Amino acid sequence: MLVVEDTPSLSATYRAILEKQDFAVETAATGAEALSLLKTCSYDALVLDVRLPDMTGLDVLDALRERGDETEAVVITADGSINLAVDAMRRGAFDFIVKPLNAHRLAVTVTNATERARLKAEVSTLKRELGDEAGFCRFIGRSPAMQTVYRIIRNAAPSSATVFVLGESGTGKELCADAIHRTSKRASGPFVTLNCAAIPKDLLESEIFGHVRGAFSGATSDRRGAALSADGGTLFLDEICEMDIALQSKLLRFLQSKEVQRLGEDKVQRSDVRIVCASNRDPLAEVQAGRFREDLYYRLHVIPIELPPLRDRGEDIAQLAQSFLTRFAEEEGKEFSALSADVLAAMRRHSWPGNVRQLENLMRRLVVLNDGPSIEPAMLPPDIRAPVPTASAAGSAADAHRILASAPSMAGSGHPDQPVGPLETTIREAIERAITASGGSIPKAAQMLEVSPSTLYRRIEAWENPPR
The missing domain is CATH 1.10.8.60 (Helicase, Ruva Protein; domain 3)
Incomplete structure (x- = not known):
């Protein structure tokens, strides 16, 4: 731990508090000294006074970020301004404590900062192991949610197991199926796509299994069908929950036997395909509703991949x-x-x-x-150009919803007959309870409420500086 404080008595006090928590503590009296130590040594966290003889603590934060040093910093100051707190957080501070500080608060905050540093180190290790990819096949994105998807695809692709891709409309389910095919042993084979929702149900069987000329009215020529066309490759059945339940039994038989019999033809042909299917519905709910065969569900739902929504x-x-x-x-x-x-x-x-x-x-x-x-x-269109909520507006509706959703668990005394107050008062009470429960730590309170720390800082600033 590095303590940066120019007042010797305060520096000694912080050292004593932290050493009681088994931290090894070094001290610096100026910003330049701190930056020199941080260049040559690695610290779990930094306790940083704002007012230093040669520069401000915020200048130290800026210098650290410029050189890519991500040491977690706990900023301490006698100035209790919310604007200063927000500024410190924007510059990368982990938390902000106002003098005179409580020994327990300092110990808890620094412990939380070191825990965050540990978690960040673990994430960095995982990224090195998994590859912090900006994209994968034709996917674009390096978010943790997408890194998980990439990892599952890499692990699943070499096998012949059936993959069931789930996700909201527009999340890239066909892209996922294509990535599985491209990274599989079947990459040199065909990739055939069939959208079960886009084909009339009386024609879907023919599209999948094919037909011969004269098999039905309008069948003027032979059709090979997707199952035979995908032989040696991958057959992607999109929106499979839209498939008629009578046809589902024929698909199940094909999955079990690998045999295809075209409509109007006696000959049976074999086709070695890997099935990838997708749906924006919950397939298990469709089973429970009687719209999807349970045996087919278990045959298809071998390796599930859930694509995250863009939000x-x-x-x-x-x-x-x-x-x-x-x-x-x-x-x-x-x-x-x-x-x-x-x-x-x-x-x-x-x-x-x-x-x-x-x-x-x-x-x-x-x-x-x-x-x-x-x-x-x-x-931008109006629905996307919606203005950023101001401090007086105190956060977004989504933030308010999350805060209120967390409020009952913290209230501990909710009762159906308890009078309901104004919405903003209820939100404020929930935030204050969270801050109290977290020992005064804004980031920890934000984590409890599942919102960002900046949301809480904006609301607190709005309460302290109401519009005139």
Whole structure:
């Protein structure tokens, strides 16, 4: 542990508190001394006073971030300004403590900071082992959720096991099936795609298993069918929960026997295919509702892969948007090369019900209908251009929902007859309970409430500085 404090008595006090927690403590009296030590030594965390003789603690934070040092910093100051706290957090501080500080609060906060440092080190190790990929096959994104998907695909691809891809519409289920095929031993074979929802149910059997000329009215020529066409490769059955239950039994028989009999033909042919299927519905719920055969479900649901919605992919949104912008600008002969910070902020706030497909369509529309070097907020449609909530607005509706959802578990005394107060008062009480329960730590309270620390800082600032 490194303590940066220019007042000797306070430095000795912090050292004593931390040594009681079994931390090995070194001290520095200036920012320059601290930066020199941090350059040559590795510390689990940093206790940093804001007012130093040669520079501010915030300057120290800036210098650390500029050289890529991610040591967790706990900032201490006599100035209790919320603006200063927010500024420190933006510059990378783990937490902010106001003097005179409580010994227990300092010990708990520093322990939490070292725990976060440990977790970050574990994540870095996993990224080295798994590969911190900016993309995989034709996927784009390096978020933890997508790294999990990439890992499952890599592990599943070499086998012949059936894969069931789940996810909301627009999350990239066909892309996932294609990635499985490309990284499998069947990559040199055909990849055949069939959308079970896009084909009338009376024609779907023919599309899958084929037919011979004259097998039914309109069958003017032979059709090989997807099951035979995919021999030696992969057959992707998209939206499989839309398949008629009578046809499901024939698909199950094909999976068990690998034999295909085209409509109107007596001859039986064998086809060695690997099945990947997908649905935006819950297949088990479809089984329980009687719309999907249970035996077929267990035959198909061998390796499940669940694709995350775009709203849960963090910075992947910016990476995807930039990739689409670059591609469409080149296709349309436009000069667009970047998205403004406000546009990226608006995109991160949006819920993206249509997921990646919706983002891709939006970027094409923006490129086609506008001109300029960068995408600006005025170019966005109103539903995405919704303004960032101000401090007085105190957070988003989604944040409020999460805070209120967490409130009963912290209240401990909820009763159906208890009077209900104004919404903002209820939210404030929930936040205050969380802060109390976390020993005054804003980041820990934010974790309990499943919101970001900046959300709580904005709300606290709004309460302390109400609009006039």
